[in-house]
Amino acid sequence: MKLVLGVDAINPPLTGIGRYTWELAKHYSIGDYGFENVRYFSSGKWIADPLSLLKKDLNRRAGSRITKFLRPPAGVRKWRLQRAMRDSLFHSPNYFLPESATEGVVTIHDLSVFKYPETHPAERLHHFERSFASTLSRSSHLITDSEAIRDEVSSFFGWAKEKITAVHLGVLPEFRPYEATTLVEPLGRIGLSPGGYTLCVSTLEPRKQIDRLLDAYSQLAVEIRKAYPLVLAGSKGWLNDSLQEKIGRGEVDGWLRYLGFVPEASLPSLYAGARAFFLPSLYEGFGLPVLEALASGVPTLTSNSSSLPEVAGGAAWLVEPDDHVALREGIEKVISDDVWRAAAIKRGLDVASEMTWERCARRTAAVYKALN
Known part of the structure; x- marks a missing residue:
């Protein structure tokens, strides 16, 4: 044909x-x-x-x-x-x-x-x-x-x-787990260290619900936010003036880093070095960043709506996208529950291996x- x-x-x-x-x-x-x-x-x-x-x-x-x-x-x-x-x-x-x-x-x-x-x-x-x-x-x-x-x-x-x-x-084969020693140099260029931050990769647009992620993260215990500041990567998108204000406040308070657009070649290292990944989006046709995080061996939280549970395949912690308390508690679990994290990493790698x-x-x- x-x-x-x-x-x-x-x-x-x-x-x-x-x-x-x-x-x-x-x-x-x-x-x-x-x-x-x-x-x-x-x-x-x-x-x-x-x-x-x-x-x-x-x-x-x-x-x-x-x-x-x-x-x-x-x-x-x-x-x-x-x-x-x-x-x-x-x-x-x-x-x-x-x-x-x-x-x-x-x-x-x-x-x-x-x-x-x-x-x-x-x-x-x-x-x-x-x-x-x-x-x-x-x-x-x-x-x-x-x-x-x-x-x-x-x-x-x-x-x-x-x-x-x-x-x-x-998912590209570049998205995979890396030894921490190989991540020190590329992450160090942007002031990060392996395992010393959490991550969200998303265009800043309303249905991604980044504002809700920031609201929940700002209420975590101070020691968690200090040990694992949230790194936000993605282009500015649209309809997000109030979100930009929240980002500015989080950066001033010291628990948030906004990187803006990150070149594709730098993303595998950024994912692999993260302690956890979050995408509490209201609606996704697929949610490629979730798959990239799973392939990178990163414990992940996402919404229980639209296609996201399907993509996660039982490997991510799922929350109602509009439930503030569930989101805050889920973030803390994905960061801190070592037993759940170990099982989630293994399951995530299995799920990602099937999607090439x-x-x-x-x-x-x-x-x-x-x-x-």
Whole structure:
């Protein structure tokens, strides 16, 4: 079969959807997945090599040459595009089919834009209002990141579950336990020491409930906060002015470090050196940071809502996302209960070992072939 993979989400730095798209593109370009051929499409043009999308400087230097190669005259371009779409299966890993695709497979990562519209910027809401109904009308099959979201999509849009497949995401092999001695130098560069902090990795947006995490953490015993300050890593996101104020107060009080965006290459060390990991999010389509923490051998707390229990697989301490007392007590347990921690680390490594990007790519390819 011939495949066209939409790669518009591949932009540095990679988001969760960008990572998912890149891993599919990478695996399909180097592995044997039974395709007659694979082509890549982004923003109305063909992409010869998806890796070029991660190299902005290279793209700028070679821009005129690449454009000339990928953008033939308009009439020829339209004919080629329509023919390629007609002869191939199109998969969009990022919610929307391009207008040139009369049908295809679409990955829906979550329904937060419909369930929690107040947590999204206006331009994203408008994009869904304009284009998502058209995408659904042309989709022959849907993919979700979890069974929880598969159930939601089926119920919300009235789709038969037979036309929706859940395919778990994967975790990079770099996310694993490391000897403390190997972490001293990379963590020392940012003023941290192995085992001397706890961690949350999240974009600062409302449904992640970072404000509730900070409220609970601020009420821990002083000796716990002093021994294990909370490190918060992630881009600033949106709709978070009051959260920024709380972050500032926590930093002044000395129990919080906000690192902002952390380069992907630095994340494995940051995870592996943490005493514990927390993600009390209200809603996640998958919750990739939870999987990364489990793979790193870090005891984890997360919410008992949406896909998070499914991803955690019995390895994390689960709490009601809006229960302040349960969150505070859960944080203390995950930090301090050595018996629970030892069992959670072992279980977490077992869960993470089953979720690889190679497995994700193969299960996704199996969806394509079932439709062919």
